[in-house]
Amino acid sequence: MTLLSVxxxxxxxxxxxxxxxxxxDIATGSIKALIGPNGAGKTTIFNLISGFLPPDSGxxxxxxxxxxxxxxxxxxxxxMVRTFQHIRLFPxxxxxxxxMVGRHVHSRAGFLAGMLNLPFTWKxxxxxxxxxxxxxxxxxxxxxxxxxxxSLAYGQQRVVEIGRALACEPKLLLLDEPAAGLNMRExxxxxxxxxxxxxxxxxxxxxxxxxxxxxxxxxxxxxxxYGEKIAEDRPLAIQKNREVIRVxxxxxx
Amino acid sequence: xxxxxxAVTLNGFLPIPLAIVxxxxxxxIVGAVIEIAFIRWLYKPSVLRMxxxxxxxxxxxxxIALHIWGESVRALPYFTGSSxxxxxxxxxxxxxxxxxxxxxxALAVAALTAFFNLTMLGRQMRACAANRDAARLCGIDAGxxxxxxxxxxxxxxxIGGAVVCPITYVQYDSGTPLAIKxxxxxxxxxxxxxTAAVGAGMILGILESFSIWVLPTAYKExxxxxxxxxILFVKPSGIFGSAEAARxxxx
Amino acid sequence: xxxxxxxVAAFAGLIVAIQLATLATGTAxxxxxxxxxxxxxxxxxxxxxxxxxxxxxSLGHAGFFAIGGYVAAFLTTWDxxxxxxAIVSLLSKSGxxxxxxxxxxxxxxxxHPWLACAAAVLLTVAVAYLVGGPILKLKGHYLAxxxxxxxxxxxxxxxxxxxxxAADGISExxxxxxxxxxxxxxxxxxxxxxxxLAWGVVILGMILxxxxxxxxxxxxxxxxxxxxxxxxxMGIPTARYKLHTFVLxxxxxxxxxxxxxxxxxxxxPSEAGVMKSVRYVAIVAIGGMANxxxxxxxxxxxxxxxxxxxxxxxDDAVFGVILIxxxxxxxxxxxxxHLLSDLKRIVSRDPEGEEAx
Numbered sequence: 001m002t003l004l005s006v007x008x009x010x011x012x013x014x015x016x017x018x019x020x021x022x023x024x025d026i027a028t029g030s031i032k033a034l035i036g037p038n039g040a041g042k043t044t045i046f047n048l049i050s051g052f053l054p055p056d057s058g059x060x061x062x063x064x065x066x067x068x069x070x071x072x073x074x075x076x077x078x079x080m081v082r083t084f085q086h087i088r089l090f091p092x093x094x095x096x097x098x099x100m101v102g103r104h105v106h107s108r109a110g111f112l113a114g115m116l117n118l119p120f121t122w123k124x125x126x127x128x129x130x131x132x133x134x135x136x137x138x139x140x141x142x143x144x145x146x147x148x149x150x151s152l153a154y155g156q157q158r159v160v161e162i163g164r165a166l167a168c169e170p171k172l173l174l175l176d177e178p179a180a181g182l183n184m185r186e187x188x189x190x191x192x193x194x195x196x197x198x199x200x201x202x203x204x205x206x207x208x209x210x211x212x213x214x215x216x217x218x219x220x221x222x223x224x225x226y227g228e229k230i231a232e233d234r235p236l237a238i239q240k241n242r243e244v245i246r247v248x249x250x251x252x253x
Numbered sequence: 254x255x256x257x258x259x260a261v262t263l264n265g266f267l268p269i270p271l272a273i274v275x276x277x278x279x280x281x282i283v284g285a286v287i288e289i290a291f292i293r294w295l296y297k298p299s300v301l302r303m304x305x306x307x308x309x310x311x312x313x314x315x316x317i318a319l320h321i322w323g324e325s326v327r328a329l330p331y332f333t334g335s336s337x338x339x340x341x342x343x344x345x346x347x348x349x350x351x352x353x354x355x356x357x358x359a360l361a362v363a364a365l366t367a368f369f370n371l372t373m374l375g376r377q378m379r380a381c382a383a384n385r386d387a388a389r390l391c392g393i394d395a396g397x398x399x400x401x402x403x404x405x406x407x408x409x410x411x412i413g414g415a416v417v418c419p420i421t422y423v424q425y426d427s428g429t430p431l432a433i434k435x436x437x438x439x440x441x442x443x444x445x446x447x448t449a450a451v452g453a454g455m456i457l458g459i460l461e462s463f464s465i466w467v468l469p470t471a472y473k474e475x476x477x478x479x480x481x482x483x484i485l486f487v488k489p490s491g492i493f494g495s496a497e498a499a500r501x502x503x504x
Numbered sequence: 505x506x507x508x509x510x511x512v513a514a515f516a517g518l519i520v521a522i523q524l525a526t527l528a529t530g531t532a533x534x535x536x537x538x539x540x541x542x543x544x545x546x547x548x549x550x551x552x553x554x555x556x557x558x559x560x561x562s563l564g565h566a567g568f569f570a571i572g573g574y575v576a577a578f579l580t581t582w583d584x585x586x587x588x589x590a591i592v593s594l595l596s597k598s599g600x601x602x603x604x605x606x607x608x609x610x611x612x613x614x615x616h617p618w619l620a621c622a623a624a625v626l627l628t629v630a631v632a633y634l635v636g637g638p639i640l641k642l643k644g645h646y647l648a649x650x651x652x653x654x655x656x657x658x659x660x661x662x663x664x665x666x667x668x669x670a671a672d673g674i675s676e677x678x679x680x681x682x683x684x685x686x687x688x689x690x691x692x693x694x695x696x697x698x699x700x701l702a703w704g705v706v707i708l709g710m711i712l713x714x715x716x717x718x719x720x721x722x723x724x725x726x727x728x729x730x731x732x733x734x735x736x737x738m739g740i741p742t743a744r745y746k747l748h749t750f751v752l753x754x755x756x757x758x759x760x761x762x763x764x765x766x767x768x769x770x771x772x773p774s775e776a777g778v779m780k781s782v783r784y785v786a787i788v789a790i791g792g793m794a795n796x797x798x799x800x801x802x803x804x805x806x807x808x809x810x811x812x813x814x815x816x817x818x819d820d821a822v823f824g825v826i827l828i829x830x831x832x833x834x835x836x837x838x839x840x841x842h843l844l845s846d847l848k849r850i851v852s853r854d855p856e857g858e859e860a861x
Binding site: 082090091100107 | 748
């Protein structure tokens with residue numbers, strides 16, 4: 001079943017056509033990787049899908065509904081959550097608090113309820129904490145619950161950011177270069193984590209440069225170059241694809 | 254405000270032209286001192302931080318002015334003629350001082366334009382404004398450029414204050430509403446475009462004056478602010494300005 | 505019991521202690537300035553919420569204070585006797601109007617203070633929502649100038665409008681009645697009760713704000729302040745929350761305006777002035793931007809000293825200097841939330857120093 005369907009989206013920035021008539025689908029419960037050389041437009045595509053930028057044309061259908069005109073907040077409410085290339089954790093907040101923010105879409109205490117400290121909020125807060133601790137246990141970071149999030153090691157910060165995204169209970173998780181800045185051991189751990197997330201029932205779309213990670217965990221790979229799709233297939237087939245090789249390594253002159 | 258007040262004080266024992274020149278020089282020095290004391294050594298300050306600091310500094314200057322000159326209202330005598338004499342230009346009677354204001358204003362704009370386009374120093378300043386790091390790589394001292402910009406704007410403010418005070422009078426707190434109007438005009442005309450600022454200033458002045466047709470006079474001062482808010486909400490890059498200068502919006 | 509309530513109780517104890525001290529030293533007249541300080545503090549803690557937790561600066565909050573105070577003042581001093589009509593008789597029959605006497609013994613028909621207060625708050629909410637929407641889309645210094653502008657517009661309106669008293673303001677405002685026969689008024693006979701009433705309101709406000717900070721919304725606001733785009737991506741409607749917080753802080757300011765106006769028996773245009781707005785921001789800044797208790801304690805000290813005249817003719821200058829110094833050296837404020845842990849870190853990093861306490 002298709003969870004996300006990108007149909008013919010395009011985006012132009014002044015004189016640069018960043019994304020050109022791009023289409024691909026993501027099947028529910030799979031891991032899809034989006035790769036391409038630098039400047040191919042991968043982050044732009046992410047921004048278009050997740051509501052950070054509106055496409056000039058084309059549709060994005062998520063869970064059966066068109067979402068290209070929605071903002072990132074509305075998209076998150078519908079179950080699509082993203083992480084960021086340059087980690088965007090909330091400073092001055094602990095790891096626990098960062099993850100608790102992820103539960104925002106699944107709770108409802110508003111300004112008045114908060115100010116008056118109404119009884120229903122007590123139970124809600126307790127449940128938010130419990131769920132957050134569950135996620136931290138799952139990710140192995142529960143020991144750092146009370147630490148200021150941005151003071152952690154880089155690799156751990158990435159995990160916290162993913163934990164925050166998971167707290168939203170997303171149907172589709174967009175990971176923007178999750179292995180960036182990680183060493184080999186950490187990258188392997190990240191790969192295992194992403195696979196586990198898929199096994200939990202979350203569909204994953206990731207942008208990544210680390211080819212070994214991509215080839216190891218992805219079910220399907222989309223290759224873009226200069227804003228256009230040049231291949232979409234299973235990892236092994238992509239590795240043998242002539243166009244892909246040419247785009248990455250250049251022609252044999 | 255300082256331009257006007259100092260000029261009036263000096264005029265007590267110096268002829269008008271000399272009093273004004275000296276007042277402008279002194280105010281320019283004040284501008285430099287402010288920049289060096291408060292701004293220069295900050296590390297990558299946000300514009301907001303600088304705005305708040307300078308608001309605080311302007312309050313300080315106000316208070317110092319209050320303690321030096323008290324609450325009295327001062328004015329320079331009319332440069333030529335008097336408050337009741339006027340010149341007949343094609344059927345319209347204009348006060349001679351107004352012509353002085355327009356004339357000196359035009360001169361200032363011309364001098365500024367010439368400075369920025371024709372002199373080396375002016376070009377260095379423009380380079381700094383366009384890309385600070387690249388300018389420094391070319392050997393331009395960015396810090397001095399900022400000080401220079403403070404000095405120039407202080408000088409122009411002082412000239413304006415001195416020339417206009419025969420008509421509008423000057424008091425220790427005259428500065429604040431003028432600063433607001435200055436900001437309004439700068440935004441309205443588009444940041445980084447001084448000729449447009451002049452045009453915007455004239456538009457603002459005309460709008461203010463004609464506003465008394467529709468609104469009670471007491472609200473006249475609020476006009477410039479209402480216009481400022483309108484511009485900020487609708488088109489922060491101003492009527493003539495560029496979107497790059499409006500990028501300053503993101504700080 | 506949540507930890508924060510202990511601090512509230514401690515503060516309440518401080519308030520009682522101060523009053524008892526004035527009783528013991530026969531300086532009960534200090535209570536007047538202390539009561540006024542309480543109402544100004546209400547503005548300040550609301551503003552602290554906006555600046556520190558929602559991350560939005562406002563250089564025009566005195567405007568909201570003035571809207572509250574002037575609406576209350578006007579409605580409770582506007583003689584409706586000469587405006588007999590359908591609406592007036594309807595209001596009069598429903599108990600919304602009050603028949604009282606002015607200083608000269610003449611009879612007046614004015615709006616009941618509760619209705620006036622409600623009207624003041626409603627108008628403030630309307631204005632705050634109206635201007636807040638577009639204003640909060642602006643960033644940094646543009647936001648600052650826009651809020652400054654709002655404050656100045658309010659100032660110009662109250663200064664230039666005849667029926668609002670122009671430069672003289674509105675006086676002879678009656679007291680604000682409360683259940684139990686209490687009255688908010690500047691009468692020296694009810695000094696003690698007014699003192700406790702004022703600080704009671706402040707403590708109530710603090711409880712509400714502290715609750716908010718520790719709630720789901722407070723967490724969301726912290727996220728918005730920390731990384732707005734990430735917060736948005738987590739499903740937090742940042743624009744909406746910033747607007748609600750803006751309106752909330754405006755309501756605090758307006759309420760303070762209403763109550764202080766009844767206490768003082770009047771209001772003048774200077775309450776809407778830039779100097780007052782700068783004062784509020786300076787105190788929030790020195791209190792530590794995101795530190796409610798810091799802002800409250802600084803407000804208590806600085807406002808009291810200012811009202812007692814300790815700063816003499818340099819009153820405005822003092823707050824200007826405070827603002828400059830804080831912005832120069834400690835843009836996050838002096839009494840930061842994490843100051844203690846920062847100090848510990850600095851101390852323990854000192855190679856020649858001893859172990860952190």
